[in-house]
Amino acid sequence: MAEATHHTNVDRGPVAGPRVHPLSVVTLAFVFLFLLIVVTLLVTDLLYIQRTPMPKKVAWGAILAAVKLSAITSACTLVLVVVFAIPMGYALSRYRFRGIVVVDTLVDLPIVLPPLVIGVSLLVFFSTSLGQWIESTGLKFVYTVPGIVLCQFLVSASYGVRAATAAFDGVDRRLEQLALTLGCTPWQAFTRVALPVARNGIVAGAIMAWARAVGIFGPLMIFCGSVRYKTEVMPTSIYLELSIGNVEVALAVALVMVGLAAVALVAIHALAPGQRWWAR
Amino acid sequence: MNADRRIWALAVLPLLALLAGCGKEDLRCYVGGTMRPAIEELAQVFEKETGKHIDIDYADSGGLLIKIDQSRKGDLYVCHDPFAGALELKRLHRRIWTVAALMPSIAVAKGNPKKIQGLRDLGREGLRIGLTDPNYSTLGHICPVMFKKTGVADAIAGNVVTRSRMGGQIANAVIIGNLDAGIVWNAVIHARKEKLDLVPIEPPYRPDPKVDAVTSATFGQIDMSMVKVTIATLACSKRLEDATAFAELVNSRRGRAVFAKHGFTDSPVPPPPDDPTPAPQPNTKATEATGPVYLYCCPGIRLAAAEVIDAFTAETGISITPDYAGSGVLLSRIKASRQGDLYAPGDERYLDRAAELNLIGKRWSICYFVPVIMVKKGNPKGIQTLADLTKPGLRLALGNPDACAVGKATVQIFEKNKIAVEDYRKNLVFPSLTVNELGVQVKTGHCDAAIVWDAIAAQYADSTDVVAIPKEQNIISHVTIALLKSATQAKAAERFAAFLCSEKSQAILQEHHYTTQLAAE
Incomplete structure (x- = not known):
């Protein structure tokens, strides 16, 4: 989606103006078919909520708290992912060393692991003496809000790192070398050349990571619990409501999630400078 | 770079909020x-x-x-x-x-549009029924037992369109309209009472308190x-x-x-007597023993116990609530709850332990458990002695010594015959929490041999053979029942214990191949 390099001799990005052509018709048809499925599901959800009277007693306060907690924790996770993804992506893209294949595989591992396993693994880790020691320092993770961030981070970081690596891979190394010859230090070449050029790819990865972080649920149930007003995030609310048959409330929360996600995605795009997100 | 600063500034805010939330x-x-x-x-x-x-x-x-x-x-x-x-x-x-407690019930959409009146109606053509998965849910185990009693089990099975891991999902599917009915716990339906109606399952089809039980390796016996x-x-x-x-x-x-x-x-267990708001006692005359008597009972005598309980209830009108589980499990349950009236473990040593803990009073002898080696019909592996059980490649099913009496006895028998733990442990493929499960393992061919009580082996006589363990090598368990100190139905409990020792009960036990008298030394 995002163009990764700024070669003057490369023409990437959209074709100017509308074109009607067998190729455009076929490819766009797939776009609209997919959209049709997604929109149909959303509309059915809406209709279901509309025709079902809301139950008399719904813990809206708890659900609101869950919305807030989801926003806060996923924002923290997003920051952590970006903090890790930029240096990791650069290192994995630029440096070759013995065992890099192993490192690469391990970085991808959390993507393959079922999220539930990450929750169980965390719980098991914090029952070891090392884990106990960490908790005894006052840095508590088991059944706490920082634990939610930890789970979200572990489940989603790989996406950010993978995207950042690909973004740095796409940055022409000659640009950095040029900056060095013009008097930049390696740090400056990184922050002023490589990073801005790779930014779009990193933002795309951060979005992926955030989307995954905000949607996870399995590891949280195990590692953080589903305590209302404390460790209940939006996916937890959906689960808790479904567990007592409040299908319409669960769907309503899901639609709120969709809405918030849309707002967040637009915001991330808007904050990423140099990108005319509104015209894309 | 300005925009990047904005991002960092925004990033710090949630972190602060996070720390404040602890x-x-x-x-x-x-x-x-x-x-x-x-x-x-x-x-x-x-x-x-x-x-x-x-x-x-x-x-x-x-x-x-x-x-x-x-x-x-x-x-x-x-x-x-x-x-x-x-x-x-x-x-x-x-x-x-x-x-x-929970009771299986039928969940239908509000107003019962399909006019389902009971369990047999689920066999009606064209219905979409949801059940819970027997691998994950207790209720999933119970359903086939109930269906069998209706006589239309096949018709119902034909209508089952989904088996879910959790009853809640089945109930939700009925709400959404994907299913016409589902079998879930009564409380699951009640939590959705604005959207679902409950159709009770008729008592004759419900699981029988004394007969229908399942054992599982993880959880022991479930009534x-x-x-x-x-x-x-x-x-x-x-x-x-x-x-x-x-x-x-x-x-x-x-x-x-x-x-x-x-x-x-x-709950089958009566509420605590020292409750500030006691319910009116229906019968306060101390001599009138009414029950129900809560009986912790080892599953080894389940079949006979069920029959004895029926006979006792028919004779006296006193009902008995049996709670079947491995003897060790029961003991820790008694220790923890300090509730219940009688305890009948598979071996007297459990009662000795209970006596040390000051949990029990008077005791009565019921019968003996004689350990035997149970093998597949025709003894294809040629097992003749205890030592044969250590033969390489043999698949053994043995009781878990921490959970059930037969497990404890097995360990002692091996010890007595100087057979090392590692020699038989290497063949152990199925450690069980109750003795009944062991018989099933040999019957189905998952295991080649098991050490079980004589009476349990007799239940599987059609598909298995028995290799006796010579008396001098064997350790025979004495099954004894004791009155618990926690008994709130002591009078009725004593009556039942005495009834167990009566000729009538002993005859029932013998009928089920239990050894009620040891041969003269």
Whole structure:
């Protein structure tokens, strides 16, 4: 989606103006078919909520708290992912060393692991003496809000790192070398050349990571619990409501999630400078 | 770069909010299954009366068990059978109270549009039925037993379109309209009472309290007719006093009333007598023994016990509630709950241990358990002696010595005959929590041999053979019943114990191949 390099001799990005052509018709048809499925599901959800009277007693306060907690924790996770993804992506893209294949595989591992396993693994880790020691320092993770961030981070970081690596891979190394010859230090070449050029790819990865972080649920149930007003995030609310048959409330929360996600995605795009997100 | 600064500034805010959110720790109550609405209500009552807040952590009961085991945090655990048994086996509990029970029921859409009146109606053509998966749910085990009794099991099976892991999902599918009916717990339907109607399952089709039971390697024996809802205080609790206070509130008549309000069936265990609001006693004459008598019973004598109980109830009108589980499991349950009237373990040593703990009073002898080697029909592996059980490649099923009497006896027999643990352990493929499961393993051919009680082997005589263990090598268990100190139905319990020793009962036991008298030395 995002163009990764700024070669003057490369023409990437959209074709100017509308074109009607067998190729455009076929490819766009797939776009609209997919959209049709997604929109149909959303509309059915809406209709279901509309025709079902809301139950008399719904813990809206708890659900609101869950919305807030989801926003806060996923924002923290997003920051952590970006903090890790930029240096990791650069290192994995630029440096070759013995065992890099192993490192690469391990970085991808959390993507393959079922999220539930990450929750169980965390719980098991914090029952070891090392884990106990960490908790005894006052840095508590088991059944706490920082634990939610930890789970979200572990489940989603790989996406950010993978995207950042690909973004740095796409940055022409000659640009950095040029900056060095013009008097930049390696740090400056990184922050002023490589990073801005790779930014779009990193933002795309951060979005992926955030989307995954905000949607996870399995590891949280195990590692953080589903305590209302404390460790209940939006996916937890959906689960808790479904567990007592409040299908319409669960769907309503899901639609709120969709809405918030849309707002967040637009915001991330808007904050990423140099990108005319509104015209894309 | 300006925009990047904006991003960082925004990033710090949530981190600060996060740190501000870390508060003090409250009482933590793990709540599984369908008990959340009732426990939430009681937690509010508790907070109002004591000012102490309770965090309710809800998930499936099995997942919660993993959390308790791993985190060693938390104070209380509310679940239904069989998870309290697993909690006990792992020794994660302090005390367990049985506060309510669950009953299988039919969930239909509000207004019952398909006019389903009972279990047999589920066999009607064209219905879409949802059940729970027998691999994950107790109820999934119970359904086939009930269907069989209707005589239209095949028709019902033909209508089953989904088997879900959790009953809640089935109930939700009925709400959404994907299913016409589902079989779930009564409380699951009650939690959705605005959208679902409950059609009771007729008593004749319900599981029989004395016959229909399943055993599982993880949980021991589950009595299908009475799936109990329990609250347990946890061994890891750092606020045991507060936790116990809440458990006692849940177990009180007040707490039980909340469960009843949420559609649960009454607990088989009577509420504590020192309750501030005692219910009127229907019969206060001490001489009139009415029951029900709560009997902790080892599954080894289940078949005969069921018949004896029927005979006793027919004769005296006193009902007996049997609770079948491995003898060791039962002992820790008695220790923890200090409830119930009688305890009949598979071996006298359990009673000795109970006596040391001052849990029991008078004892009566019932019968003897003679360990035998059970092998497949025709003895294809040629097993003749105990030593043959260590032959390489043999697949053994043995009782778990921590859980059941036959397991304990097995270890002692090997010891007595100087057969090393590692020699037979290498062949052990199925460690069981109860003796009944061992017979099934040999019968189905999953194992080549098992050490079981003589009477259990006799139940499988059509598909298995017995290799006797010579008397001098054997260790015979004496099955004895004892009156518990906690008995609230002592008179009725004593009557039942005496009845067990009567000629009538002994004849029933013999009919089921139990050894009631040892051959003269």
